[in-house]
Amino acid sequence: MDRSAIDRLIAQGLLQPARPSLTxxxxxxxxxxxxxxxxxxxxxxxxxACNFHCRHCRNAPAVRVAPAPIDLAPLKAVVDEAYPIGIxxxxxxxxxISKFGNGWLELAHYIRQKPGxxxxxxxxxxxxxxxxxxxxxxxxxxxxxxxDDLRQHGVRHLVFSLDGAEERHDDWRRHRGLYRRILNALIxxxxxxxxxxxxxxxxxxxxxxxxxxxxxxxxx
Ligand code: SF4
Numbered sequence: 001m002d003r004s005a006i007d008r009l010i011a012q013g014l015l016q017p018a019r020p021s022l023t024x025x026x027x028x029x030x031x032x033x034x035x036x037x038x039x040x041x042x043x044x045x046x047x048x049a050c051n052f053h054c055r056h057c058r059n060a061p062a063v064r065v066a067p068a069p070i071d072l073a074p075l076k077a078v079v080d081e082a083y084p085i086g087i088x089x090x091x092x093x094x095x096x097i098s099k100f101g102n103g104w105l106e107l108a109h110y111i112r113q114k115p116g117x118x119x120x121x122x123x124x125x126x127x128x129x130x131x132x133x134x135x136x137x138x139x140x141x142x143x144x145x146x147x148d149d150l151r152q153h154g155v156r157h158l159v160f161s162l163d164g165a166e167e168r169h170d171d172w173r174r175h176r177g178l179y180r181r182i183l184n185a186l187i188x189x190x191x192x193x194x195x196x197x198x199x200x201x202x203x204x205x206x207x208x209x210x211x212x213x214x215x216x217x218x219x220x
Contacts, residue, residue, distance in 0.1 A: 042078075042087050046070055046104055047095040052124050055172045056163065059095060070103035076110050083114050091159075093122040102137030105153040112154025120157035121150065124173065128181040143185075160185075 022030075030037065048059045079090070090111050097104055098121060108119045127133050131142045140146040150158075160182045163172040169179040 036085055039085070039087060041089040041091060042082050043091040043093050044075065044097075044104070044107070045093050045095065046075075046097055047100045049100040050094060050096040050124070051099050051126055052096065053174055054124075054163075055174065070101060070107070072103055072107055072110075075107050079107075079111055079114070083117075088116050089118050089120070091120045091122060092155075096124055096126065097121070098123040098127060098135050105136045105138075105149070105155070108155050109153040117154075118157060119153075119155045120159055121155050122159045122161075125160050125178060125182045125185070126175070128178075128185050 050057070050059065053060075082090075090108075092101075092104055092108065094100070111117050111119055127135055127140075127146060128143055133140055133146075135146050136149075138149065140149070150156075162179065162182065163169045166179040170176050173179075
C-alpha cells in the first residue's frame with residue numbers, strides 16, 4: 001500500500017501510528033525476540049455456518065456446512081496454553097456461533113473459570129426479540145432466557161455490527177427491521193443481563209457520531 005493511502009487512513013482515525021520510539025528495526029527485533037509479546041486476544045471461529053446471507057460477508061465463499069459437534073478437549077487445551085502467556089480476552093465469532101456451534105457455551109464457561117478473563121459473543125442479532133428459538137443447541141423461550149444463559153456461562157460482552165444507517169444496514173444484512181432491533185436492545189439495556197453491549201461500526205465512522213450517539217446511553 002502506498003504511503004499516501006496510509007496517511008489518509010490515519011487522518012480519518014482508522015489507523016494509529018505505532019509509538020514513535022519504535023523504529024522499524026525495533027519492531028523487527030521485538031518480533032524476533034517474542035512474537036507473542038503483544039498478543040492479548042484469541043478468537044474462536046468455530047463455524048462458518050450462518051442463518052444470514054449478508055451482501056458483504058467475507059465468509060460468503062466458505063462452504064457453510066452444518067457444524068460438527070465441537071470437540072471441547074483440544075479447545076480447552078488451547079485456552080490452557082494461551083492463558084499463561086497473558087491472553088485474557090476470548091472472542092467467539094463466525095459464521096453465527098450464537099445460532100450454530102453446539103457446545104461453545106461450555107467452552108466459554110471453562111474460560112471464565114480463569115481469573116481476569118473476558119468472553120465476547122460476536123452476533124448478527126438475529127435472535128433479538130424472537131421467541132421460541134434455538135441458539136447454541138438449546139431451545140430458549142425468548143431473548144431474556146438466552147441472555148440469562150449467556151450470563152450464567154460467563155459471556156458478558158455482546159458485539160453487534162452496524163453497517164450504516166438503518167436502511168443501509170438492513171439492506172446489507174437482508175433483514176428488514178434488524179437495525180431497529182439492535183438499537184432497541186441497546187436502548188433497553190437496563191433489561192439486559194449481559195453487559196456491556198458493544199457495537200462494532202463496520203462502515204460509517206463519520207456518520208455514526210451524529211446518529212448513533214443521539215439519545216443513547218451507551219458508548220460504541
Ligand atoms: S451475519 Fe456475518 S457471517 Fe453471517 S452472512 Fe452476515 S456477515 Fe456473513
